[in-house]
Amino acid sequence: MPGRPALVAQCSDIRYIAHVNKSLRLYQTGAAADYVDDRLAAGFVSFSLDDLVAHTGLSVIAARNQLLRLGDKVVGVSPRQQYFLIVTPEHRSFGAPPVDWWLGDYMQWLGHPYYLALQSAATAFGSSQQAIQETQVITDTQRRGLTIGRIRIRFFMKSGAKRTLVQELPGADAPLMVSTPESTLIDLVRHAHKLGGIERVAETMEPLLPTVKTGSLHRALATEAETATAQRLGFILEVLGAGKLVKAVRAWLPANLAPVLLSTHVAGDRAAPPHPTWLVINNGLVFR
Secondary structure (H helix, E strand, O other): OOOHHHHHHHHHHHHHHHHHHHHHHHHHHOHHHHHHHHHHHOOOOEEEHHHHHHHHOOOHHHHHHHHHHOHHHEEEEEOOEEEEEEOOHHHOOOOOOOHHHHHHHHHHHHOOOEEEOHHHHHHHOOOOOOOOOOEEEEEOOOOOOEEEOOEEEEEEEOOOHHHOOEEEOOOOOOOOEEEOHHHHHHHHHHOHHHOOOHHHHHHHHHHHHHHOOHHHHHHHHHHHOOHHHHHHHHHHHHHOOOHHHHHHHHHHOOOOOOOEEOOOOOOOOOOOOOOOOOOEEOOOOOOO
């Protein structure tokens, strides 16, 4: 049986261990909140659960529980994904921070190429013919859309998304890729049936045309290498009276063309004869 000095030493060790454990528990209780504050201080408004666990030493279960206690300060992008957004007071009414603050980081976490596209890209370059209530993004796989508070993101799939000509979005608060004006025109034509049809896409394209350069349009066409889409684009540009761009598209196209439908998802038998230059069949009889 140990003597009194040994018992005193043993009790001291137990009290010390208990103090350390208590301190550790107290630290861990606020670990997620501290991590969130550190992310904001570093200029980020998003993070993954894995990153939170790695930086705090919390278990996955403890980390999730602490995030729940943060209430509406932190919101998940999706019930199926362990990626979170930090919502500061000025954005609580929207339920999420602005998309351009975190979309690039989120897509990097997913590990897929992406870019702001279609009507969202056109708006970024000054085309605001129609107000859209969603952010349109192109990536290389099928993805469900996201609805976070009042923010909606719609994904479009394009297997060759990685080779599309893109640039950083001018004036963005965080790095964000957007299709060039020239690539945007091609994508708009390709996805016209998902955006309200050819005529609505033409309305989006028209104010974008002053930003389009003929040399860049030629490079974009060569990169995409879609003859049928280029034929439709040339037809629409001719309707819009964009003479220089019309010549650039015709110069890229091969000499021998096959007839193509203008509207790929329009039912019915109404159709005009193929256009003599583009061999585009105006099957919806639009632009009349």
